[in-house]
Amino acid sequence: MSRPLTIRDLPREERFAPGHRMCQGCGAAILMRHITKAVPKDTIITQATGCVEVTTTLYPETAWKHPWIHVAFENAAAVASGVEAALKALKRKGVIPESKDVKVLSMGGDGGTFDIGIQALSGMLERGHDVLYIVYDNEAYMNTGIQRSGATPFGAWTTTTPVGKVWRGEWRRKKDIISIALAHRVPYVATVNPAFLPDLYEKIRKALSIKGPKLIHAFSPCVPGWRYEPELTIAIAKMAVFTGVWVNYEVENGEFRVTTPVPKRKPVEEYLKLQGRFRHLTAQEISEIQKYVDEQVEHINKLAGKVVIGPVER
């Protein structure tokens, strides 16, 4: 086996130009930079409304060196369906040479994917379009000022789940987008994290080598939305993995594989305490979140058929 890929092996070429208006330390900015390193130059991108779209395309400037289109909030997957169908039709009719391999990448935030865009996404996955869909999940509607979404985790403060005398932040658990994607029998789904860039790179390359619809769920820390200092983005992304809050894995044609095993987990508190959005949580609420994480880890280990994410070590 060849030696594992390191960050130094990633392409030098930048197709996500600097000078955009994303916040310092934005997890999504790191993701976009490295996603565009992983996809080939001949990739058309369709993007949903949201932080990434708004901050990277203020006319007459653009951060995108790819052909890129934004239409609305809830339809990035439908637009991608149209792009993909057009490429196929135009190839068949000889307008685009048969030899030209053009990939289609579609991206949206958690709001544009889990919530308002779920119908367009489901249609795209079900119809079998040859599209890679990447959801960058910052766990709320950040562009409009940190409102909760179906991806907001239990306990998180947002501007629409504030902490008051009655409410204690978000009281429902995060939607499981991977299971939803898998229910469409897609050939490839994976999770990625900006603290594990070689893993991200390899998964995107692999996804694009597979025909059909693919979904990648990307962990995307948000400085103002999660209330932390900009230099902590990678530390938080790592801690999410070390606590089992986030698990890097892939499911290729039904085969499940954890790509970042964690033999010994840290308590979830280590992750929560880095972020202001969880500052109000009581010990009891934290233990409830720990229970949810334990449940998730148990499920993952069951899918893996062995213990890949170990027990909590205090």
Place this chain on the structure above:
Amino acid sequence: MKHKVPLSGNSAVAYAVKAMDVDVVSAYPITPQTTIVEKIAEFVANGELDAKVIHVESEHSALSAAVGASATGARIFTASSSQGIALMYEIMFIASSMRLPIVMTIATRALSAPINIWNDHSDFMAVSDTGWVMMMAENNQEAHDDVVLAYRIAEDPRVLLPVATALDGFFMTHTIEPIEVISREEGLEFAPKKKTWYTLDPDNPVTMGALGDPNWYFEFKKQQYEALKNSRTVFDEAVKEFEKKFGRSYGPVEYFGNEDAEVVLVAMGHVSGNIKAFIEKTSAGNVGLLRVKLYRPFPEDLIVKHLENAEIVGVIDRALVPGSPYGGPLYSDVIVTLSKNNLSKKVVDFIAGLGGRPVTLGHIKNIVEKLEELKLKPQKDLPKEPLFVGVRE
């Protein structure tokens, strides 16, 4: 004379889509539009049309996919009605502002509630300010020809806007008439496929659908406004050449009857056929019909030209805007046009045939009689509200 084929309005539209060698079709079923897409699916299934059909899960996605496909450089067709058009509303504005030459056929139908699958112009009128070129046919031949005209206009570099063609639900979509079908060769000669717009090309990457802040948004809108206005010239050129090639002549409006008729009705769609029959059979040369075919851009010059000499004008509106100062949208367009041109005219609005209630010869007779009566009254005594035709009180 060319051989004629008996076709429903919807089949006539589908044959035109075939003649245009459309590359991508993305549409969602809704009555009365459905059989357009079924017929197209049949063509594709039989290998008569080489197109990718996207079986979208909603009209919102139908138009979104159309935007994506058009932005990639494909010739694209979609069609819908009523609730489907309402669901597309958001993307209709965007398709126009992104200057994509999408062609859509609207099989006109009432909007819910109450849910109603029958014909009126509520859907068509509800989207008349979304920045599309819009036209409405009177018969199936015209519905067929309009689709061919639409691609020619939409893809013209002076326009680059989406075009909606319309035909009346059931009265046309499901009614069979003899049609001269345009072949693929003829169609492509009239509206050849040329790459006239920016596309998503990896060799020449562009960003489409960027954020336009207060420094730029306004200029985009002004350009879109100009393009829609200029589409009239392109429309005029297109119908002229169409007549040369196919022998059928169309204009932004059609006038029927005596040019110096005192009473002139303004109408759109199939109802015009009944009005023509009434004029031919009953009226003693004192009634004329001004049928509006091109609704956006509104042909103000021709409205003025044909209404200038009328004593009284009756507008037949097949849609209603509650709470507005005008009632019917067509009436509002006519009134504004006349007033801009300093023509103080007696104009009365008639709301007729909502939700598929037929507008009969009897109704038309009543309308004309009412106008004859109001003609003698001073302008200040005209009704201040629309008159409802054929509705129970």
